[in-house]
Amino acid sequence: MNILLLGYGKMGKEIEKVAISRGHQIAHKIDLNNVEDLHTINPTEIDVAIEFSGPEAAVANLLFCLNNNIPVVSGSTGWLDRKSEIDSICLQKKGAFFYASNYSLGVNVFFHVNRVLAKVMSRYPTYNVAIEETHHTEKKDAPSGTALTLAKDVIDHIKTKTSWVNASAHELSQLSIVSKREPQVPGTHLVKYDSQVDSIEIKHIAHSREGFALGAVVAAEWLPRKVGVFGMEDMMEF
Ligand SMILES: NC(=O)C1=CN([C@@H]2O[C@H](COP(=O)(O)OP(=O)(O)OC[C@H]3O[C@@H](n4cnc5c(N)ncnc54)[C@H](OP(=O)(O)O)[C@@H]3O)[C@@H](O)[C@H]2O)C=CC1
Numbered sequence: 290m291n292i293l294l295l296g297y298g299k300m301g302k303e304i305e306k307v308a309i310s311r312g313h314q315i316a317h318k319i320d321l322n323n324v325e326d327l328h329t330i331n332p333t334e335i336d337v338a339i340e341f342s343g344p345e346a347a348v349a350n351l352l353f354c355l356n357n358n359i360p361v362v363s364g365s366t367g368w369l370d371r372k373s374e375i376d377s378i379c380l381q382k383k384g385a386f387f388y389a390s391n392y393s394l395g396v397n398v399f400f401h402v403n404r405v406l407a408k409v410m411s412r413y414p415t416y417n418v419a420i421e422e423t424h425h426t427e428k429k430d431a432p433s434g435t436a437l438t439l440a441k442d443v444i445d446h447i448k449t450k451t452s453w454v455n456a457s458a459h460e461l462s463q464l465s466i467v468s469k470r471e472p473q474v475p476g477t478h479l480v481k482y483d484s485q486v487d488s489i490e491i492k493h494i495a496h497s498r499e500g501f502a503l504g505a506v507v508a509a510e511w512l513p514r515k516v517g518v519f520g521m522e523d524m525m526e527f
């Protein structure tokens with residue numbers, strides 16, 4: 290496939306390696322310093338775009354793809370207040386849009402375990418649940434997109450939690466998401482249920498960015514010729 294890379298930072302570079310190793314070509318790499326080149330590309334030569342340009346650039350890049358009929362796989366976080374708008378535009382234009390807050394296979398298994406655990410723990414109100422995420426110091430958004438996905442699934446099941454707060458919660462109705470920033474950490478997520486007598490924890494630790502990049506490239510291989518809005522649940526089975 291001919292891939293358009295939107296965002297050539299830490300993830301863009303990792304995706305390039307994985308894509309080439311799977312026999313694909315990178316047709317164009319668009320970053321902040323050559324963003325004007327986007328308007329010189331021929332959309333008909335692109336099979337799929339992979340967008341990891343970050344919270345501020347994601348929406349404009351996604352609109353570019355949808356307006357030019359380019360199927361697009363997006364991993365940027367921190368812009369999801371506009372996701373329903375992008376979904377609607379995609380459906381209206383009969384385009385193809387794939388989004389995941391986390392493309393790693395392991396994290397998507399972890400999401401499934403989180404939902405199962407939350408369902409079980411909903412019967413044991415003596416436990417208080419909290420989320421913690423740790424990432425590298427260059428990360429622009431907090432909480433992480435992955436932590437927000439985990440939080441949504443907890444809130445859907447644990448009736449005492451009605452909203453999340455990006456701090457240690459002071460009220461029982463708030464789900465605490467604590468964000469830590471430490472050098473070089475690719476991404477660690479912890480969901481913890483605490484009672485007076487014991488604790489139950491589930492944790493996912495990414496050892497590198499390779500798993501995120503592989504998932505994004507596999508989604509890019511899956512997406513072309515489909516119409517609609519998709520996520521990992523459409524591609525993976527549990
Ligand atoms: N869904 C998932 O599995 C994962 C998601 N992510 C998310 O992906 C995003 C990118 O992460 P990461 O690669 O670590 O971040 P980086 O900051 O390393 O890379 C983003 C790149 O996009 C560039 N950029 C800025 N504006 C534009 C623009 N208008 N068009 C194209 N490129 C632009 C930046 O340039 P400059 O540096 O000059 O500003 C930078 O090189 C983040 O939102 C992150 O949370 C990360 C890992 C996994």
Ligand SMILES: O=C(O)C1=N[C@H](C(=O)O)C[C@H](O)C1
Pocket residue numbers: 366390391424428429432433434435436475476477
């Ligand atoms: O910015 C990152 O690095 C990551 N971002 C994603 C998120 O916000 O959840 C996924 C992964 O944790 C790495």
